[in-house]
Each structure stands twice: as structure tokens, then as C-alpha cells.
Amino acid sequence: MDKHSPIQITLEQRDDAVTITQWVYSTLRQAVMLGQLPPGRAVTIREMAALLDVSPMPVREALRQLAAEGALEIQGNRRVMVPRMTAMKFSELVEARIALESHAAGQALPYIDAQRLAQMRTLDEQIDAAEATGDAETVMRVNQDFHRLIYTANPHQVTMPLIESLWLQLAPFMRVAAAYLDEYYQIDRHHEAMDAITRQDPVALKLAVAADIRDGCAFASSPETLQQLLSA
Amino acid sequence: MDKHSPIQITLEQRDDAVTITQWVYSTLRQAVMLGQLPPGRAVTIREMAALLDVSPMPVREALRQLAAEGALEIQGNRRVMVPRMTAMKFSELVEARIALESHAAGQALPYIDAQRLAQMRTLDEQIDAAEATGDAETVMRVNQDFHRLIYTANPHQVTMPLIESLWLQLAPFMRVAAAYLDEYYQIDRHHEAMDAITRQDPVALKLAVAADIRDGCAFASSPETLQQLLSA
DNA sequence: TGGTCATTAATGTGATCACAATTCAAAGGC
DNA sequence: GCCTTTGAATTGTGATCACATTAATGACCA
Numbered sequence: 342m343d344k345h346s347p348i349q350i351t352l353e354q355r356d357d358a359v360t361i362t363q364w365v366y367s368t369l370r371q372a373v374m375l376g377q378l379p380p381g382r383a384v385t386i387r388e389m390a391a392l393l394d395v396s397p398m399p400v401r402e403a404l405r406q407l408a409a410e411g412a413l414e415i416q417g418n419r420r421v422m423v424p425r426m427t428a429m430k431f432s433e434l435v436e437a438r439i440a441l442e443s444h445a446a447g448q449a450l451p452y453i454d455a456q457r458l459a460q461m462r463t464l465d466e467q468i469d470a471a472e473a474t475g476d477a478e479t480v481m482r483v484n485q486d487f488h489r490l491i492y493t494a495n496p497h498q499v500t501m502p503l504i505e506s507l508w509l510q511l512a513p514f515m516r517v518a519a520a521y522l523d524e525y526y527q528i529d530r531h532h533e534a535m536d537a538i539t540r541q542d543p544v545a546l547k548l549a550v551a552a553d554i555r556d557g558c559a560f561a562s563s564p565e566t567l568q569q570l571l572s573a
Numbered sequence: 574m575d576k577h578s579p580i581q582i583t584l585e586q587r588d589d590a591v592t593i594t595q596w597v598y599s600t601l602r603q604a605v606m607l608g609q610l611p612p613g614r615a616v617t618i619r620e621m622a623a624l625l626d627v628s629p630m631p632v633r634e635a636l637r638q639l640a641a642e643g644a645l646e647i648q649g650n651r652r653v654m655v656p657r658m659t660a661m662k663f664s665e666l667v668e669a670r671i672a673l674e675s676h677a678a679g680q681a682l683p684y685i686d687a688q689r690l691a692q693m694r695t696l697d698e699q700i701d702a703a704e705a706t707g708d709a710e711t712v713m714r715v716n717q718d719f720h721r722l723i724y725t726a727n728p729h730q731v732t733m734p735l736i737e738s739l740w741l742q743l744a745p746f747m748r749v750a751a752a753y754l755d756e757y758y759q760i761d762r763h764h765e766a767m768d769a770i771t772r773q774d775p776v777a778l779k780l781a782v783a784a785d786i787r788d789g790c791a792f793a794s795s796p797e798t799l800q801q802l803l804s805a
Numbered sequence: 806t807g808g809t810c811a812t813t814a815a816t817g818t819g820a821t822c823a824c825a826a827t828t829c830a831a832a833g834g835c
Numbered sequence: 836g837c838c839t840t841t842g843a844a845t846t847g848t849g850a851t852c853a854c855a856t857t858a859a860t861g862a863c864c865a
Binding site: 401 | 666
Binding site for chain 2: 817
């Protein structure tokens with residue numbers, strides 16, 4: 342059954358109010374986010390259907406949607422797999438994140454009210470707590486929530502789906518990389534961002550967001566280190 | 574059969590080497606691009622299947638993929654329709670285009686060689702010819718090819734799918750708008766872009782691309798004009 | 806005549822099946 | 836021993852069907 346490597350994905354709680362396709366989609370999406378599907382590993386419809394105990398139909402639709410979002414890749418052979426990362430692709434994804442997210446932050450700034458800022462502080466504390474206990478997974482997850490909270494303040498925002506697509510493409514590799522170096526000092530860019538919001542300073546906010554992204558991918562600073570992680 | 578308004582979509586040439594799902598996808602995608610599916614119009618699986626003379630299955634997959642790309646919208650009722658445009662959303666889409674595409678152009682500049690530049694000149698001439706004959710559809714289509722030619726010069730580029738998503742979301746409305754004002758003087762930003770490429774000037778290229786996008790959506794300069802088009 | 810409700814039609818979802826293409830593995834030949 | 840080839844098994848694709856949900860139509864009543 343296990344074609345190459347055995348896979349273990351965490352099953353989400355099944356809600357009857359939601360369609361099976363949506364459940365399969367969010368389950369597989371989370372599996373990609375958590376790096377539970379190794380890059381290059383072939384993801385077949387029937388295998389996933391058996392694993393999730395559903396018919397192949399919802400899996401087909403979920404895979405197509407994930408492929409459209411860049412989380413998965415449909416090869417010419419019509420096979421689906423988690424995309425492999427390259428050093429250049431990684432760099433491009435990070436630069437795209439910076440361009441898109443700093444823009445999204447600037448567009449959202451006028452809409453961030455005190456309540457949302459308070460929510461951001463709460464998340465920031467959760468991140469600090471998770472960092473203290475070395476819970477890298479929670480750090481990554483809540484950090485995403487922190488960023489999302491900024492961008493979605495803009496009620497007319499259209500970039501969140503694009504940003505999520507970039508996150509999906511980066512996640513499988515970030516997961517691997519985080520396991521190799523979860524200990525690195527990080528200037529608290531979140532406080533810089535929240536200060537900029539308090540001052541309603543768009544330039545400072547965009548710089549803080551950009552710096553936060555760059556810090557989070559800092560292991561890419563030395564190409565040889567990145568190359569080493571890619572071969573792992 | 575026609576639930577609200579009758580629809581007429583241009584059928585693409587069917588290639589046996591390609592799957593039915595892919596053919597349905599590109600056909601529906603082109604229909605969205607050409608504004609043949611009115612915003613707000615419900616797009617049902619069975620209707621499309623009958624229209625394209627295929628089984629509902631490929632239509633289901635194509636619709637889900639288009640929805641993931643933002644070309645279509647799945648409502649809570651699980652119904653699919655072309656998203657409606659609002660003035661704020663339009664503005665956000667244009668600003669996102671500028672942020673993403675100017676970034677993509679800057680990242681692609683080092684990879685644009687003489688051959689590609691020559692292709693750009695050819696496309697630019699085609700655009701001028703189409704503008705002379707008032708063929709707005711060809712202008713829009715070749716203009717997209719022109720932009721695509723810039724961004725895809727970067728072999729490691731990851732932003733093209735995101736940009737295409739923005740194009741898909743803007744297209745239905747641009748189509749309507751172009752019909753109302755296809756006559757407006759436009760400074761030739763394409764030459765500015767090609768000059769910047771010749772000089773290998775990334776800042777000038779990004780500015781030219783941004784200006785070209787802004788010019789192409791210039792009817793949004795006055796909010797009342799935009800509002801008028803939206804109500805049409 | 807306008808609004809409410811019940812009936813009917815239509816739609817999305819999910820399952821199962823058939824078929825062609827692809828992949829994999831074992832057997833054969835150099 | 837290594838490569839090619841041939842067989843079977845697996846896979847993606849597409850079609851058809853059943854069912855629950857939703858939208859639409861008509862009748863009924865105030």
C-alpha cells in the first residue's frame with residue numbers, strides 16, 4: 342500500500358455541517374502545512390481515500406483544489422505530488438511573500454482598530470510562550486494567525502488567498518528546516534509592527550512585516566546552509 | 574434551461590491529447606476572461622455539462638479549480654457564480670496587480686535576453702495594430718501576453734499563477750468597462766518598459782509596468798465613473 | 806392583490822463502475 | 836550481471852446513479 346514512504350497525517354475533527362470534500366481538503370491542507378507529506382512523494386487518490394476512509398470522489402476534488410493553490414503539483418503523468426523545493430524557488434517565494442504581505446499590511450493599516458490590535462497582542466504573547474517551551478509548530482501556526490489578523494483587517498482585501506498560496510508552497514520545506522535550527526535569536530518584529538500600527542505609520546509597518554518575514558527565513562542567508570537543508 | 578440569462582460561450586478546439594477536464598477548464602476560463610459569463614449569474618454543473626456536451630464530472634472539477642483561482646465564487650448555498658465587482662474590490666485588485674507585477678518584473682529583468690525583447694517588440698506592434706482597428710479584445714489579450722513574456726523570463730518565477738488569478742478576477746469587469754470607453758489616449762508604457770530593459774534599469778521597469786497597469790484601469794480614476802460602470 | 810405554505814423540480818454531493826494509460830516487477834535475452 | 840521486454844497491478848479519468856438539500860412554482864388564504 343505504501344508506495345514509497347509510510348505517511349501519517351493527523352485527522353481533523355469531522356463536522357457534519359461541512360461536506361466531505363471540504364473536510365478532506367482541510368485535512369490534506371493541514372498535512373501539507375505540517376510537512377506530513379514529504380516533497381516528491383506521490384499522492385494517489387485511492388491511497389488517500391483509504392487513509393481517510395472516504396470514497397475517491399472527495400479526494401479527487403480536494404487534490405485538484407490544492408493543486409490550483411500550489412500546495413500540490415500535477416505532473417505531466419497526471420500524478421500528484423508535493424512540489425520539490427529548490428534554492429532559487431525558495432528565494433523567489435520569500436521575496437514574493439515580502440512584496441505581497443508588506444503591500445497587504447499597508448492596505449490594511451487604516452482598518453486596524455484597537456480591538457484587533459488587542460487580539461494581535463494576545464497572539465504575540467502566545468508566540469512568546471510557545472517559543473519558551475520550544476514548540477516550533479505552535480510558533481509557526483500562531484505566527485501565521487498574527488499575520489492573517491493584520492491583512493484581513495481590510496474588509497476589501499483580495500490578497501489573502503494569494504498569500505495563503507505562498508504559505509502553502511513554503512510550509513513543507515519550512516517544516517524540515519525548522520527541525521534543523523529551531524534556536525536562533527530573533528528581534529521582536531511583532532512589537533515593531535504593533536508600534537507602527539499605534540502610530541499609524543504605514544512605512545514602518547511594511548518594513549516591520551518585511552523584516553519579520555526575512556527573519557523567519559533567516560537560515561536562507563547563507564546559500565550553502567540552504568543547499569544543505571534542501572538535500573536533507 | 575436558461576436560468577436567468579442565456580449564455581453563449583466560444584468553444585475551444587478539442588484536442589484528444591488533453592483530458593476533457595482540462596478542455597472544460599480552459600473553455601470556461603476563457604469564457605470568464607471574455608466576460609461571457611455575467612457576474613452574479615449562477616453557473617450550474619449540469620447546465621455547463623449540457624452546453625459543452627460532456628458529463629457533469631469534468632465540469633465539477635473544472636469549476637472547483639476555477640473557484641480556487643478566484644475566477645468563480647462558491648457561495649454558502651454551494652452555488653457557483655462569477656463574483657460581483659465592487660468599487661473597493663476593483664481598487665484593491667488593481668493595487669495588488671501593481672504590487673505583484675512590478676515586483677515580478679524586477680525579479681525577471683536579469684533574465685530578459687535579446688530574443689525575448691524582440692518577441693516583446695513583436696507583441697507591441699500587434700497591440701498597436703489592434704488598437705488601430707479598434708479590436709479591444711485583441712488588445713487586452715496580447716497585452717496580457719506582453720506582460721506574461723516579461724514575468725516568465727525568470728525561470729524560477731513563482732508569481733505568475735498569482736498574477737493570473739488577479740487577471741481572472743478583473744477580467745469580467747474590464748470586459749464590461751472596455752465596451753463603454755475603448756477610446757482613451759494612452760502613453761506608450763510598453764516602450765518605456767522596453768527601454769528600461771535595454772538599460773537594465775529595474776526601477777524604471779517597475780515604474781513602467783506600474784504605470785501601464787494604472788493606465789489600463791484609468792477609468793477608475795473618477796469614483797463616480799467607476800460606480801456608474803458597476804451598476805451597468 | 807399580496808403574502809405564506811406545500812409541492813415539485815433542480816442542484817450539489819458522494820459512491821460505484823468501466824476503461825485506457827501508466828507504472829511496476831518479474832522474466833527473458835544480450 | 837545489466838538491459839530490454841512483457842505481463843499484471845495500479846492509477847487517473849469519465850460516466851452514471853442515488854440521495855439530501857435547496858430553489859422555484861403554484862395553490863391557498865387573508
